[in-house]
Amino acid sequence: MPSSAHVSYADRLVAAAVPLVPKPLVERLATPYLGGSTLEQALVVVEGLRRDGLSSTVDIVGEGVTRPAVAASNAGQYLTTLDEIAARTLPAHVSVKPSGVGSRLSNLLAQEQLERIVERAEATGSFVRIDMEDSTAADPTLHMYERLVEAGHDRVGIVLQARLWRTASDVARLAHLRPNVRLCKGIYLETPAVAMQDAEAIRSSFIALLEQLLLGGSYVGIATHDEDLIVRALRLVRSLGVPPDGYEFQMLLGVRPDLARLLAREHLVRVYVPYGSDSLAYAQRRFRENPQIAGYVARDIARALTKAIRLMPAPPD
DSSP: OOOTTTSOHHHHHHHHHGGGSOHHHHHHHHGGGOOOSSHHHHHHHHHHHHHTTOEEEEEEOOOSOOOHHHHHHHHHHHHHHHHHHHHTTOSEEEEEOGGGGTTTTOHHHHHHHHHHHHHHHHHHTOOEEEOOOSGGGHHHHHHHHHHHHHTTOOSEEEEEETTBTTHHHHHHHHGGGOOOEEEEOOOSOOOTTTBOOOHHHHHHHHHHHHHHHHHTTOOEEEEOOOHHHHHHHHHHHHHHTOOGGGEEEEEETTSSHHHHHHHTTTSOEEEEEEESTTHHHHHHHHHHHOHHHHHHHHHHHHHHHHHHHHHSOOOOO
């Protein structure tokens, strides 16, 4: 979770209040940030993003499963999603959380489900991003990724979090694989012994890791809405002479769509599109975990209400 150093008190109050908000209101607030509850709804969103010149990452929400049958079912939904993406020739791939395909039951079970998904991605010409959860999952998740790449699978990538103290070592650990990496700040609540708490320290770590990855020949998804980081990242890729096919920018659905479209004029931009029957619970978790996003939602709604009030006709004299 972002620290108090770069999260406003108001944002933290909004995030803390999320469990108290009635479910229908949370659903309404979360709608712009979710791809819907069904695959068809999500693909309509992906198609709309394509018309705006944006690519997508599709994620089926529902992590932390505790039954093997649910893990297998979730993996099956990913297979169907990949088939539909291919059938509609959409500029999209998928992102999978290991706990959504069984890692809390067995890392071997999750590995088997991930391999099924990656093999289908290879068959359909797509790609799989293995998402990173909290720091306790880092080692098993990296191991799953390493096993897949070392087995010859090349349409698979990993996520690294700039706020974790360990991440520079993880980049060095993966360097021989030239990993395809989604680099983000990280949103999980971690102790100071595990993660940086200072805003500028996290930004500096992000840019240092980005440089380390690019110099090592990695393809990097630069995942941030932070304008300062985007400016620094643009300066870095230009100074290193990284070609346009060596990186992309990544953003969350509904967050700074104006900035996404602006960047897409000159760079590949990919938008994260979550969908599924667990969408409400997903939205509640994300708003609690990321006060900045919760605050952004609140401010976005306030702006819309203000605009609506201004457009209302004046009352008769």
